[in-house]
Amino acid sequence: xxxxxxxxxxxxxxxxxxxxxxxxxxxxxxxxxxxxxxxxxxxxxxxxxxxxxxxxxxxxxxxxxxxxxxxxxxxxxxxxxxxxxxxxxxxxxxxxxxxxxxxxxxxxxxxxxxxxxxxxxxxxxxxxxxxxxxxxxxxxxxxxxxxxxxxxxxxxxxxxxxxxxxxxxxxxxxxxxxxxxxxxxxxxxxxxxxxxxxxxxxxxxxxxxxxxxxxxxxxxxxxxxxxxxxxxxxxxxxxxxxxxxxxxxxxxxxxxxxxxxxxxxxxxxxxxxxxxxxxxxxxxxxxxxxxxxxxxxxxxxxxxxxxxxxxxxxxxxxxxxxxxxxxxxxxxxxxxxxxxxxxxxxxxxxxxxxxxxxxxxxxxxxxxxxxxxxxxxxxxxxxxxxxxxxxxxxxxxxxxxxxxxxxxxxxxxxxxxxxxx
Numbered sequence: 466x467x468x469x470x471x472x473x474x475x476x477x478x479x480x481x482x483x484x485x486x487x488x489x490x491x492x493x494x495x496x497x498x499x500x501x502x503x504x505x506x507x508x509x510x511x512x513x514x515x516x517x518x519x520x521x522x523x524x525x526x527x528x529x530x531x532x533x534x535x536x537x538x539x540x541x542x543x544x545x546x547x548x549x550x551x552x553x554x555x556x557x558x559x560x561x562x563x564x565x566x567x568x569x570x571x572x573x574x575x576x577x578x579x580x581x582x583x584x585x586x587x588x589x590x591x592x593x594x595x596x597x598x599x600x601x602x603x604x605x606x607x608x609x610x611x612x613x614x615x616x617x618x619x620x621x622x623x624x625x626x627x628x629x630x631x632x633x634x635x636x637x638x639x640x641x642x643x644x645x646x647x648x649x650x651x652x653x654x655x656x657x658x659x660x661x662x663x664x665x666x667x668x669x670x671x672x673x674x675x676x677x678x679x680x681x682x683x684x685x686x687x688x689x690x691x692x693x694x695x696x697x698x699x700x701x702x703x704x705x706x707x708x709x710x711x712x713x714x715x716x717x718x719x720x721x722x723x724x725x726x727x728x729x730x731x732x733x734x735x736x737x738x739x740x741x742x743x744x745x746x747x748x749x750x751x752x753x754x755x756x757x758x759x760x761x762x763x764x765x766x767x768x769x770x771x772x773x774x775x776x777x778x779x780x781x782x783x784x785x786x787x788x789x790x791x792x793x794x795x796x797x798x799x800x801x802x803x804x805x806x807x808x809x810x811x812x813x814x815x816x817x818x819x820x821x822x823x824x825x826x827x828x829x830x831x832x833x834x835x836x837x838x839x840x841x842x843x844x845x846x847x848x849x850x851x852x853x854x855x856x857x858x859x860x861x862x863x864x865x866x867x868x869x870x871x872x873x874x875x876x877x878x879x880x881x882x883x884x885x886x
Contacts, residue, residue, distance in 0.1 A: 467667035468586040468675075470577040470709060471553040471658075474881035475611070476642070478548045482510060486644040489652070489877040492614050492679070493517040494598065510546055512879030516613055535608045549884060552658040555666060556641075556881055557631050558713065560874050561651040564723060571722060571874070572628055573715035574657075574666070575615055575881050578675070580691050580708055586670065588618070589859035590677045593867065594685055602686040612687065612711040612883035616680030617876055619717035619852075626669050627716065630662055631655075642880070650874045654881075676717065676859050678872045684710065711883035713876045717852055724855070725871040726847040729808070730824040730835045734843035736816055738772065738779055744788070744811050745770075745781040753778065757829065757846070764848035768807050771829075771846030773836055783807065799857040804847050805866040812845070825868040 482488055487508035490496065493516050496504070504513035514537050518530035541547045556575040563569070579585070606612060622628075635655040642654040657663060677684055687710035694707040715722060738747060750756040756771055756778045763769035768783040783789075792810040793801040800806060813823075824841065826832055832844035850870050858865055 466579070466583065466585065466703065467664070467671055468579045468584045468673075469555075469663075469667040469670045469714075470579065471555050471660075471663045472577045472709075472711070472883060473550040473553050474556060474575070475542070475547050475549045475884045476881055477510075477879065478545050479642070481544075481546050484508075485642060486646070488512055489644055489646065489879045490516055491646075491875045492878055493602075494682070495875060510541065512613075515609070516878045531604050531608045534605060538609050538611070547882070550656070552656075554656045554658045555663050557635055557655040557657060558876070558880070559653045561653075562648070562874050564873070569721045569723065571715060572631065572719065573713050573876075574627070574631075575654075575711065575713050576663075576666075577709035577883065578616070578618060578712040578714075580688055580710060581703075583703065585672060587674045588677065588684070589674055589862075590681050590684065591855055591859045591863075591865050591870070592677075592681045593864045594681050598682045599686055599689070602682055603689060606686060607690065610885045612683070612885070614680070614683065614878040615711040615713040615876060615881070615883075616684045616687075617678040617872060618712045618714050619676040619678050619722070620670055620673050620714055621718055622669055622716045623718045625716070627666050630657075630665060634659065634662055644877070646874075646877060648874065652877055652880065670714070674856075674860065676856060678715075678855075678870070679876070706883075706885035709883070711881065717856070722852060723873045724849045724852065725827050725873045726804075726849040727825050727827050727868040727871050728829060728832050728847055729813075729845040730826055730832050730841045731813070731818055731843040731845065732822045732824070732841045734774065734816060734818065734841075738774070738776055741772075741781060741812065744784060746784055748780045748782075750778045750780055753829070753833065756780065760846060760848060764804075768802075768804055769848065770804070770808055770812075771844075773833055773844040773846070774842060775836070783811070796863055797858075797861050799854065799861055800863050800865075803850065803854065803858075803865060803869065805850075805869045808845060808847065809866060820867070827871045827873075 477488055488510050490504045490513045496517055501517055504511045515534050518534040520530050558573045560571045640653045641656045644652045691707045759780050760771045763782055770781045772779040772781055789801050793806050829846050835841045836844050
């Protein structure tokens with residue numbers, strides 16, 4: 466039994482939607498209140514109405530964001546706004562994007578991932594989860610009897626076998642779906658219904674360590690739905706719909722897999738830069754371009770951070786790596802080598818910064834702006850986590866510090882839906 470399975474996705478009916486780019490939205494957990502409002506206004510059929518429906522002050526047990534999402538879902542299916550594929554497919558997914566002026570293409574595919582100990586794969590998380598977020602997704606997915614957005618899984622394929630199937634079978638065919646998002650990322654989907662080719666892809670996945678890059682809460686919710694179904698005591702074949710979760714798979718050996726750092730905006734930082742000289746070599750930098758370039762360069766060989774406050778821009782480089790084991794009190798050697806763990810132990814904990822004092826951002830400009838506008842006293846810019854570090858932490862069965870990784874681009878919500886029996 467393979468860990469990977471094709472499925473007949475529910476997706477938007479192109480004959481009913483004038484502009485597909487207007488109906489998709491990002492995953493629920495990166496959408497702000499302002500963005501939620503904007504997606505609502507963008508199109509009456511935007512997926513936000515299912516993925517993250519609005520709350521109202523009048524919400525009650527019978528009429529709330531979950532019941533309204535279910536009503537909308539059923540209505541769209543009935544009217545043909547959404548329709549189900551006629552065949553079980555894997556859905557190849559190409560994302561074209563630019564980052565720092567350079568073009569990238571991330572390839573992947575959407576399919577179902579087998580849950581449970583008999584899946585033949587080991588599925589490894591790297592983040593902690595929170596009960597409120599899990600309760601939210603459990604209520605929504607159970608109410609709609611569907612996975613609305615996929616978990617994001619990395620697999621190994623150094624030989625590029627999966628991509629070769631794509632280029633041979635699909636690359637020259639007209640795609641099933643094309644759309645662009647607000648970040649100007651182009652999203653393109655092809656259907657692969659050939660059982661033989663799909664099995665060849667499943668053979669690549671089987672027996673692997675699979676790494677959850679994004680969607681930890683959704684993964685745990687899918688497992689909870691499965692556990693609750695198994696408790697009901699019926700005969701189980703292992704092929705029931707609750708034994709699977711919709712997943713986006715991408716090759717972790719690809720150079721186009723981007724992990725962005727998540728920076729720290731610190732509201733209160735009551736010491737001067739000079740007091741950090743105990744642990745860091747500190748250089749003042751004149752321009753933001755130089756600052757970011759020097760930080761990236763330093764990060765190749767040492768632990769380095771960008772610091773911005775009212776005194777200016779600084780590059781901080783850790784003086785003595787031998788102090789790491791003394792200062793970072795938790796985790797394996799792999800964990801203790803994470804920049805986020807080092808920043809916390811050597812700087813934030815020393816000054817008494819609490820988690821409530823920190824705002825997280827993936828945008829260095831936002832960090833600088835927060836200081837300039839007086840919303841915070843210091844900002845720390847980090848280098849990205851390496852794929853090799855994520856693998857090591859997950860294989861150790863450890864979890865990274867909060868807000869350590871941001872995979873880009875995000876997988877759009879609404880491209881495919883997994884409708885469960």
